[in-house]
Amino acid sequence: MKSQLEKAMESLITVFHNYSGREGDKHKLSKMEMKSLLQGELSDFLTESKDPLVVDKIMKDLDENHDGEVDFQEFVVLVAALTMACNDFFLQQNANN
Ligand SMILES: [Ca+2]
Ligand SMILES: [Ca+2]
Numbered sequence: 001m002k003s004q005l006e007k008a009m010e011s012l013i014t015v016f017h018n019y020s021g022r023e024g025d026k027h028k029l030s031k032m033e034m035k036s037l038l039q040g041e042l043s044d045f046l047t048e049s050k051d052p053l054v055v056d057k058i059m060k061d062l063d064e065n066h067d068g069e070v071d072f073q074e075f076v077v078l079v080a081a082l083t084m085a086c087n088d089f090f091l092q093q094n095a096n097n
Helices: 004-020 031-041 043-048 054-062 072-096
Strands: none
Touching: 004 031, 004 072, 031 043, 031 054, 054 072
């Protein structure tokens, strides 16, 4: 029986590879794959930012080693940042109630 956190970690890995395996390097997200991942998994986040260049910006921010692709390590940074933002929102909501 897996814990909730273990399941969450497994989901992260599965989601990443669902998209990273579509073209080029199987273990890295190209810009196209990144875009599909954002549209498929984080569409609310994408809709909220009206910036048409948002995918380019995210890619640039995440691509620490400047190889033009996002590897798992770089992807986890995005998830961690978004999770922290959600947590702040959650805490705020709770404080208001
Ligand atoms: Ca790929
Ligand atoms: Ca990279």
